[in-house]
Amino acid sequence: xxxxxxxxxxxxxxxVKKLVEIHLRATKLLKEQKDEAARILxxxxxxxxxxxxxxxxxxxxxxxxxxxxxxxxxxxxxVLNEFDAxxxxxxxxxxxxxxxxxxxxxxxxxxxxxxxxx
Numbered sequence: 838x839x840x841x842x843x844x845x846x847x848x849x850x851x852x853v854k855k856l857v858e859i860h861l862r863a864t865k866l867l868k869e870q871k872d873e874a875a876r877i878l879x880x881x882x883x884x885x886x887x888x889x890x891x892x893x894x895x896x897x898x899x900x901x902x903x904x905x906x907x908x909x910x911x912x913x914x915x916v917l918n919e920f921d922a923x924x925x926x927x928x929x930x931x932x933x934x935x936x937x938x939x940x941x942x943x944x945x946x947x948x949x950x951x952x953x954x955x
Contacts, residue, residue, distance in 0.1 A: 839905070844937045846938055857905075857941040864905040864955040905955045907937050 847852050867874045875892035882892075885951045895901060904910070914936060921927035946953045 841938070843935075850941075853938075854944060858949070858952075860947045861905045861942075861945060861949075861952040861955055864903050865952070867903045868955065869895065885916070885943045903955075905942070906944050906953070907939055911937065 839854065839857065841853050849892045859919050866877075871893060872889075878892040879889040911933060915933065918927060918931055918936065922930045931954055
């Protein structure tokens with residue numbers, strides 16, 4: 838999941854678009870090149886804390902479901918936000934158009950259709 842503040846979106850839309858593209862590339866790597874992704878994760882976190890083998894096990898777990906398409910998580914995000922508001926960890930229920938800026942993802946996928954798979 839990728840979060841960017843509205844202030845950042847307003848001030849730096851071209852950077853946000855590039856960030857979304859990088860997020861899509863990372864998601865592709867996590868799904869299609871798991872050995873390389875596990876190596877990178879281990880290296881960045883530290884092999885004493887996360888070995889490449891354990892990182893690979895996590896990537897292979899049925900509980901792991903990498904996706905970058907914001908359209909695919911709208912319903913679940915609404916449920917989570919409503920729960921957060923109910924228990925007080927969110928100040929209020931946030932409207933969908935405040936939670937998601939689909940235009941950046943949609944623009945990247947339009948330019949690079951292969952990313953639609955992620």
